[in-house]
Amino acid sequence: xxxxxxxxxxxxxxxxxxxxxxxxxxxxxxxxxxxxxxxxxxxxxxxxxxxxxxxxxxxxxxxxxxxxxxxxxxxxxxxxxxxxxxxxxxxxxxxxxxxxxxxxxxxxxxxxxxxxxxxxxxxxxxxxxxxxxxxxxxxxxxxxxxxxxxxxxxxxxxxxxxxxxxxxxxxxxxxxxxxxxxxxxxxxxxxxxxxxxxxxxxxxxxxxxxxxxxxxxxxxxxxxxxxxxxxxxxxxxxxxxxxxxxxxxxxx
Amino acid sequence: xxxxxxxxxxxxxxxxxxxxxxxxxxxxxxxxxxxxxxxxxxxxxxxxxxxxxxxxxxxxxxxxxxxxxxxxxxxxxxxxxxxxxxxxxxxxxxxxxxxxxxxxxxxxxxxxxxxxxxxxxxxxxxxxxxxxxxxxxxxxxxxxxxxxxxxxxxxxxxxxxxxxxxxxxxxxxxxxxxxxxxxxxxxxxxxxxxxxxxxxxxxxxxxxxxx
Numbered sequence: 001x002x003x004x005x006x007x008x009x010x011x012x013x014x015x016x017x018x019x020x021x022x023x024x025x026x027x028x029x030x031x032x033x034x035x036x037x038x039x040x041x042x043x044x045x046x047x048x049x050x051x052x053x054x055x056x057x058x059x060x061x062x063x064x065x066x067x068x069x070x071x072x073x074x075x076x077x078x079x080x081x082x083x084x085x086x087x088x089x090x091x092x093x094x095x096x097x098x099x100x101x102x103x104x105x106x107x108x109x110x111x112x113x114x115x116x117x118x119x120x121x122x123x124x125x126x127x128x129x130x131x132x133x134x135x136x137x138x139x140x141x142x143x144x145x146x147x148x149x150x151x152x153x154x155x156x157x158x159x160x161x162x163x164x165x166x167x168x169x170x171x172x173x174x175x176x177x178x179x180x181x182x183x184x185x186x187x188x189x190x191x192x193x194x195x196x197x198x199x200x201x202x203x204x205x206x207x208x209x210x211x212x213x214x215x216x217x218x219x220x221x222x223x224x225x226x227x228x229x230x231x232x233x234x235x236x237x238x239x240x241x242x243x244x245x246x247x248x249x250x251x252x
Numbered sequence: 253x254x255x256x257x258x259x260x261x262x263x264x265x266x267x268x269x270x271x272x273x274x275x276x277x278x279x280x281x282x283x284x285x286x287x288x289x290x291x292x293x294x295x296x297x298x299x300x301x302x303x304x305x306x307x308x309x310x311x312x313x314x315x316x317x318x319x320x321x322x323x324x325x326x327x328x329x330x331x332x333x334x335x336x337x338x339x340x341x342x343x344x345x346x347x348x349x350x351x352x353x354x355x356x357x358x359x360x361x362x363x364x365x366x367x368x369x370x371x372x373x374x375x376x377x378x379x380x381x382x383x384x385x386x387x388x389x390x391x392x393x394x395x396x397x398x399x400x401x402x403x404x405x406x407x408x409x410x411x412x413x414x415x416x417x418x419x420x421x422x423x424x425x426x427x428x429x430x431x432x433x434x435x436x437x438x439x440x441x442x443x444x445x446x447x448x449x450x451x452x453x454x455x456x457x458x459x460x461x462x463x
Contacts, residue, residue: 084372094367097462108371140462
């Protein structure tokens with residue numbers, strides 16, 4: 001089953017077309033890596049699918065619900081309930097600084113999903129345990145390292161039981177020695193068959209963990225295929241050039 | 253001397269009343285004003301902008317006179333002087349507080365709204381649970397300035413004959429041919445503002461648990 005289907009999606013800022021005619025789908029339990037140079041439209045694509053940006057044209061279907069149909073958005077209620085099936089992890093975490101770690105994870109469960117406080121708390125503590133942050137429930141975000149913050153934000157997203165989790169360069173704001181702990185968590189989620197769409201510059205991670213990879217450049221999809229194959233034996237010239245630049249800079 | 257101090261204490265109570273009532277009305281009123289100032293609709297934004305421009309652009313003393321005498325000249329209706337003072341102070345201070353709120357609201361990173369949206373929070377929950385608490389922390393220092401100014405501005409109520417602290421001190425000073433009562437009034441204002449500063453310091457400390 002397809003969790004997310006995107007057809008002919010385009011987004012323009014004025015005359016500038018940032019993403020153009022993009023189509024892809026994400027199957028249940030699959031990890032899709034979106035790679036490509038800076039400014040290629042990867043993040044914009046993610047933000048358009050999660051409705052942080054409005055798309056100009058195309059169709060988006062989430063778990064069978066069409067939220068964007070030929071450039072026209074569904075009504076607010078349909079949109080809201082469909083978007084609840086998506087989770088998003090930001091590059092710079094965006095934790096709520098005035099809430100404790102625990103409340104960062106419980107607040108939406110209680111206010112949005114109407115879960116009981118005790119249930120929300122239990123779920124949050126279980127997720128913290130899983131993220132290796134068992135002792136941090138009462139800490140505040142400002143007391144955590146970048147890697148810990150990002151793990152809290154992953155827990156916050158998972159607490160709402162999304163059907164698919166999007167990651168927008170989840171390790172790009174972290175010191176190199178901290179990226180490992182995030183990638184480890186994501187590997188675990190992949191092994192548990194969590195459906196994930198990951199915009200990343202971590203080629204090693206994309207190659208080893210993602211089922212499929214999609215290379216974007218200049219706002220279009222240049223090449224798409226099984227991750228390992230695409231990264232090890234790229235067919236497209238632009239993919240090859242991009243991966244070559246990458247291996248030369250030592251970030252594989 | 254004792255009698256004079258008693259009268260000045262009474263005057264202080266009037267000043268304190270003006271101070272507290274202004275805060276009670278102006279602090280909440282400033283929120284819709286701030287939101288109106290940021291409204292996407294010109295129909296809302298332009299009049300609110302004009303209101304703020306007039307309130308900040310003309311002397312408070314003139315606004316007090318206007319609020320009290322305008323109904324009299326227009327409709328020959330006169331009303332309570334104290335009420336007029338509260339109305340004038342409230343609309344004036346709401347304009348200043350609104351701009352402080354606006355600064356605070358606009359300083360909250362876009363990512364906070366985006367995270368709230370992705371998590372499914374309603375717009376109301378996003379504003380009142382995520383944004384506003386963070387705004388309060390950020391605007392405390394600027395608000396302290398404004399509240400301290402308000403304590404001193406209460407002296408302007410005497411313009412339309414409200415017997416607040418400064419008026420009482422001036423009367424006493426005239427009777428005794430001495431400036432001492434005026435200086436004592438100064439001490440009174442200082443003590444009140446010392447309490448205000450202390451209150452804001454405590455509030456800041458209370459919210460220092462996160463950054």
